[in-house]
Amino acid sequence: GQNIDQPTEMTATEGAIVQINCTYQTSGFNGLFWYQQHAGEAPTFLSYNVLDGLEEKGRFSSFLSRSKGYSYLLLKELQMKDSASYLCAVRVGGSTLGRLYFGRGTQLTVWP
């Protein structure tokens, strides 16, 4: 089976930087995704890594180490609206349209 671990909860203050870690044990790794989900809403795509290294997109960055089965999502200049659940997901298998396996999500609370 696939095993994806991430912390259950994190807190941070407005303007700070937070790093959300994700470790995975999968067979047939074919990409790692981060999604953001506000309460009662659909998950929305944040980032995608398939090769080792850092992908930067504005205030959000995501890092991947395939040899270590490790990724992190870095959020800079935190804003209140960043309070949400952050989902780490891994795609497995040969197809780039294959299903994603999700972790349980990390609930981030940003305090003023």
Added chain:
Amino acid sequence: GAGVSQSPSNKVTEKGKDVELRCDPISGHTALYWYRQSLGQGLEFLIYFQGNSAPDKSGLPSDRFSAERTGGSVSTLTIQRTQQEDSAVYLCASSSPDSSGANVLTFGAGSRLTVL
């Protein structure tokens, strides 16, 4: 359409009744996925359709669950003889190949099912 549309948004049913949940994917998206999200749990994969290929049903939790996709577009997830443990938010997503290779899944807002 502009996004993935799901209906109903909320469904309350009695134990033992059958329910149908509908998903309208983004027009032109070839892949369609159903996931289930229970309180405090991650997204649990249920079933995946890709083009004309046989669906991947490996995530369906029991034979009370079934899904079909008609004409390569709209999908219906059916739960027969509902049980209280079926209470969850059922999320549909669609995707299609893109130049980045990410082939991002776009999710609908979900159908919240409550079984009394």
